[in-house]
Amino acid sequence: MSAAPRRVFLSIGSNLGDRSAHLAQAVESLPDVVAVSPVYETDPVGGPDQGAYLNLVVELATAIEPRDLLAICHRLEANAERVREERWGPRTLDIDMVWVEGVVSDDPALTLPHPRWMERRFVLAPLRDLAPDLVSARDLQLADGSVRRIDPSDA
Numbered sequence: 001m002s003a004a005p006r007r008v009f010l011s012i013g014s015n016l017g018d019r020s021a022h023l024a025q026a027v028e029s030l031p032d033v034v035a036v037s038p039v040y041e042t043d044p045v046g047g048p049d050q051g052a053y054l055n056l057v058v059e060l061a062t063a064i065e066p067r068d069l070l071a072i073c074h075r076l077e078a079n080a081e082r083v084r085e086e087r088w089g090p091r092t093l094d095i096d097m098v099w100v101e102g103v104v105s106d107d108p109a110l111t112l113p114h115p116r117w118m119e120r121r122f123v124l125a126p127l128r129d130l131a132p133d134l135v136s137a138r139d140l141q142l143a144d145g146s147v148r149r150i151d152p153s154d155a
Contacts, residue, residue, distance in 0.1 A: 005032065007101040008060040008069065009131065011114075011123045014080075015044065016092045019054040026076050026093055032062035037126035040147040045120055050090040054150075057098070057126040066100050070110050073097065098123060099134065121145040 010030070014022040020039075027036055037057040044050050062069065073095040080093035098114045105112040117123050121143040128135040 003063040003065075005061040005063050006103070008062055008066075009098045009100075009127055009134075010058045010060065010073065011055065011094075011096045011098050011117075011127070012058060013042075013053045013055040013094045013122065014092055015051045015053040016090050022080050022093045023054055023056060025080065026095060027056075027058055029076055029079075030058060030060065031064065031072070032060045033058055034061045035059040035130050037129040038149050040122060040125055041150050042122035042147045043145055044090075045122065045145045053122065055122045055126060055147075057123070057130055059130050066097065066103055066105065066110060066112060069100075070097060096123075098127065119144055121147050125149075 012023055012026050014020075016022075023039065027033060035058070039054055039056050042053045042055050044053060060069075064072070077091075077093045077095060096114055097110065097112060098117045100112050103112050114123070117127075118139060121140065122145050124135050124140045124143045125147045128137075128140055
């Protein structure tokens with residue numbers, strides 16, 4: 001008997017190379033996608049001086065266990081030739097597990113919900129598009145960073 005699907009939200013960002021292509025390839029490669037937010041261009045938060053990101057959020061309805069889903073995310077990042085040289089540095093692809101229905105984890109390898117999700121406008125704006133039940137207008141107003149929804153033809 002398999003587990004019932006859970007509602008899962010992943011935040012995906014890119015600020016190196018063909019940002020739009022990196023996002024599109026990641027979304028196409030993910031299992032059990034039920035919704036994809038609009039794309040936002042966002043200023044980097046923390047880390048070194050670097051270029052703007054394209055960010056979106058993907059909703060999954062999946063029975064894949066969180067650790068197994070994390071492994072899939074890491075493989076997609078590796079396929080995009082992500083290099084992990086410095087914390088919060090520029091990257092071709094960054095996939096964060098933001099929220100998994102019914103799961104709370106303090107494991108250093110996988111903290112759920114994501115420890116900084118409510119602080120980052122680049123996560124909250126696209127997440128609110130898909131899940132206004134999880135992100136209020138006030139949450140969005142209080143978050144750090146600037147975001148701008150972009151037309152897909154501009155990406």
